[in-house]
Amino acid sequence: xxxxxxxxxxxxxxxxxxxxxxxxxxxxxxxxxxxxxxxxxxxxxxxxxxxxxxxxxxxxxxxxxxxxxxxxxxxxxxxxxxxxxxxxxxxxxxxxxxxxxxxxxxxxxxxxxxxxxxxxxxxxxxxxxxxxxxxxxxxxxxxxxxxxxxxxxxxxxxxxxxxxxxxxxxxxxxxxxxxxxxxxxxxxxxxxxxxxxxxxxxxxxxxxxxxxxxxxxxxxxxxxxxxxxxxxxxxxxxxxxxxxxxxxxxxxxxxxxxxxxxxxxxxxxxxxxxxxxxxxxxxxxxxxxxxxxxxxxxxxxxxxxxxxxxxxxxxxxxxxxxxxxxxxxxxxxxxxxxxxxxxxxxxxxxxxxxxxxxxxxxxxxx
Amino acid sequence: xxxxxxxxxxxxxxxxxxxxxxxxxxxxxxxxxxxxxxxxxxxxxxxxxxxxxxxxxxxxxxxxxxxxxxxxxxxxxxxxxxxxxxxxxxxxxxxxxxxxxxxxxxxxxxxxxxxxxxxxxxxxxxxxxxxxxxxxxxxxxxxxxxxxxxxxxxxxxxxxxxxxxxxxxxxxxxxxxxxxxxxxxxxxxxxxxxxxxxxxxxxxxxxxxxxxxxxxxxxxxxxxxxxxxxxxxxxxxxxxxxxxxxxxxxxxxxxxxxxxxxxxxxxxxxxxxxxxxxxxxxxxxxxxxxxx
Numbered sequence: 001x002x003x004x005x006x007x008x009x010x011x012x013x014x015x016x017x018x019x020x021x022x023x024x025x026x027x028x029x030x031x032x033x034x035x036x037x038x039x040x041x042x043x044x045x046x047x048x049x050x051x052x053x054x055x056x057x058x059x060x061x062x063x064x065x066x067x068x069x070x071x072x073x074x075x076x077x078x079x080x081x082x083x084x085x086x087x088x089x090x091x092x093x094x095x096x097x098x099x100x101x102x103x104x105x106x107x108x109x110x111x112x113x114x115x116x117x118x119x120x121x122x123x124x125x126x127x128x129x130x131x132x133x134x135x136x137x138x139x140x141x142x143x144x145x146x147x148x149x150x151x152x153x154x155x156x157x158x159x160x161x162x163x164x165x166x167x168x169x170x171x172x173x174x175x176x177x178x179x180x181x182x183x184x185x186x187x188x189x190x191x192x193x194x195x196x197x198x199x200x201x202x203x204x205x206x207x208x209x210x211x212x213x214x215x216x217x218x219x220x221x222x223x224x225x226x227x228x229x230x231x232x233x234x235x236x237x238x239x240x241x242x243x244x245x246x247x248x249x250x251x252x253x254x255x256x257x258x259x260x261x262x263x264x265x266x267x268x269x270x271x272x273x274x275x276x277x278x279x280x281x282x283x284x285x286x287x288x289x290x291x292x293x294x295x296x297x298x299x300x301x302x303x304x305x306x307x308x309x310x311x312x313x314x315x316x317x318x319x320x321x322x323x324x325x326x327x328x329x330x331x332x333x334x335x336x337x338x339x340x341x342x343x344x345x346x347x348x349x350x351x352x353x354x355x356x357x358x359x360x361x362x363x364x365x366x
Numbered sequence: 367x368x369x370x371x372x373x374x375x376x377x378x379x380x381x382x383x384x385x386x387x388x389x390x391x392x393x394x395x396x397x398x399x400x401x402x403x404x405x406x407x408x409x410x411x412x413x414x415x416x417x418x419x420x421x422x423x424x425x426x427x428x429x430x431x432x433x434x435x436x437x438x439x440x441x442x443x444x445x446x447x448x449x450x451x452x453x454x455x456x457x458x459x460x461x462x463x464x465x466x467x468x469x470x471x472x473x474x475x476x477x478x479x480x481x482x483x484x485x486x487x488x489x490x491x492x493x494x495x496x497x498x499x500x501x502x503x504x505x506x507x508x509x510x511x512x513x514x515x516x517x518x519x520x521x522x523x524x525x526x527x528x529x530x531x532x533x534x535x536x537x538x539x540x541x542x543x544x545x546x547x548x549x550x551x552x553x554x555x556x557x558x559x560x561x562x563x564x565x566x567x568x569x570x571x572x573x574x575x576x577x578x579x580x581x582x583x584x585x586x587x588x589x590x591x592x593x594x595x596x597x598x599x600x601x602x603x604x605x606x607x608x609x610x611x612x613x614x615x616x617x618x619x620x621x622x623x624x625x626x627x628x629x630x631x632x633x634x635x636x637x638x639x640x641x642x643x644x645x646x647x648x649x650x651x652x653x654x655x656x657x658x
Contacts, residue, residue: 099558
């Protein structure tokens with residue numbers, strides 16, 4: 001039973017700071033995903049929880065215990081590595097039971113735990129094999145089994161699915177999700193794949209360049225990105241980010257326009273700090289754009305991808321900017337056609353001159 | 367056209383085999399000469415050297431030289447001394463050097479790279495240059511043995527063992543191998559609750575068989591072939607190894623047959639050791655540079 005608490009956690013290699021002060025609290029039983037581009041520090045943060053990297057500054061608590069200087073084995077964590085890290089000279093049975101053997105668990109108990117883990121992961125028939133005789137998916141199961149038997153307070157996953165093919169990744173993702181419900185343990189999962197992040201997480205932590213960009217539920221991040229980075233990172237296809245100029249401001253609305261976007265009044269919770277003439281960014285989700293007869297944004301179709309259930313269309317706008325729209329699967333489009341796209345002003349998001357989101361009016365979430 | 371290519375191919379193959387056979391002969395003939403000569407009386411041995419008969423067991427063949435060699439020198443004792451010194455040194459040095467390499471490869475400590483560089487730098491210092499200073503050092507070291515505390519290590523087994531327990535080449539071999547192993551294996555073991563020594567014993571040693579075999583063979587050969595150092599530090603027959611024992615056969619009149627018989631006998635432990643480890647040795651050479 002353990003949550004985690006990060007208090008201004010920092011990590012430096014020499015003079016280079018890679019984690020620049022992370023504050024975060026994770027409840028017991030939560031599934032938290034660290035997501036971000038390569039080199040954003042997400043794996044480093046995970047390894048700091050595991051005790052594989054020193055914490056340069058700040059405090060890390062697991063449960064009530066400050067663990068900054070606690071040995072990895074005494075932290076109550078188990079980790080699943082991207083490369084699985086199975087011991088090549090041991091059978092699956094010995095791999096899974098290695099931790100129990102080290103802490104001198106009696107043989108009967110050890111055997112029962114190994115078999116129970118094998119049952120949960122449906123790999124009873126693999127117990128006598130060596131890692132070299134297993135497929136990628138099977139190795140991944142063994143790696144998870146090795147974590148399960150130790151009955152840790154916190155499970156750590158470091159990009160565990162990135163070496164698997166797409167189909168297997170999908171099914172393993174479901175299994176990990178099921179496992180989380182079954183075990184009622186805290187899980188922290190690192191990935192650069194935002195689909196994994198969206199489908200698995202109770203809470204997503206978006207990182208960039210060692211700084212937390214936003215913490216929230218998948219839908220919160222999708223609907224209310226805190227800044228341009230999150231807006232661009234979460235959601236596929238990416239949110240369209242168009243430069244616009246502020247024409248008029250009052251307390252509850254901001255009117256923006258550009259050569260591509262006709263003058264539009266967008267409701268906001270507070271327009272503090274915004275002035276007429278500011279260059280800001282308008283964010284529009286591709287799925288919230290629709291074909292409209294009049295007004296809207298006009299563009300020429302550059303490329304059409306028919307996916308069956310929907311049609312992804314790339315448009316070139318007058319200014320040279322590009323726009324992506326996800327239209328119904330039945331939309332019949334061909335390259336070169338000019339089309340007008342409309343959107344509901346309540347779905348539009350504005351990002352100020354510094355890239356942070358301008359608060360949205362009538363936000364149903366916290 | 368096809369016929370030409372086929373002939374070409376056959377020629378190339380023949381050429382290749384001829385070369386291989388020639389190289390094999392260069393390596394095999396001296397050994398064959400040694401074994402065959404050990405079976406011949408001196409006069410025939412010398413006269414045969416002018417013809418190919420030197421490599422053939424023809425003429426007056428007997429094992430008389432072997433008996434004579436045993437009469438001239440305590441061959442059994444020399445072989446025992448060499449095997450004892452070599453095996454003890456190999457076993458302890460593999461343990462110590464692999465542990466040192468483990469620390470260099472996986473642990474973080476201040477000055478690690480400098481220490482490793484210094485160790486590796488010692489590779490270029492020939493043993494002959496440090497032999498005299500080393501002799502002076504061991505001559506004034508204490509040792510607690512069966513007879514209590516004594517000063518000076520000369521004329522013992524341990525003077526032939528202890529100075530060679532750790533060496534740069536063996537440490538270097540292990541460091542290179544360990545650095546190529548996936549780091550996650552060690553991290554996984556640490557998280558599984560292993561102490562550093564358990565990581566070494568239960569995870570690293572079992573998968574490092576090839577490098578242990580390579581290091582063992584190299585160390586065995588170096589130790590078994592020791593000549594200068596044992597010559598300097600042993601005065602009594604009791605502790606002398608095989609190479610020093612060779613002197614017994616080059617006194618007033620050299621009996622070549624006996625020399626060859628002695629050499630044949632002292633080659634046997636090397637062959638046995640190599641045959642036992644050859645599979646792992648070849649595997650390790652074959653896998654050098656290939657990451658699993």
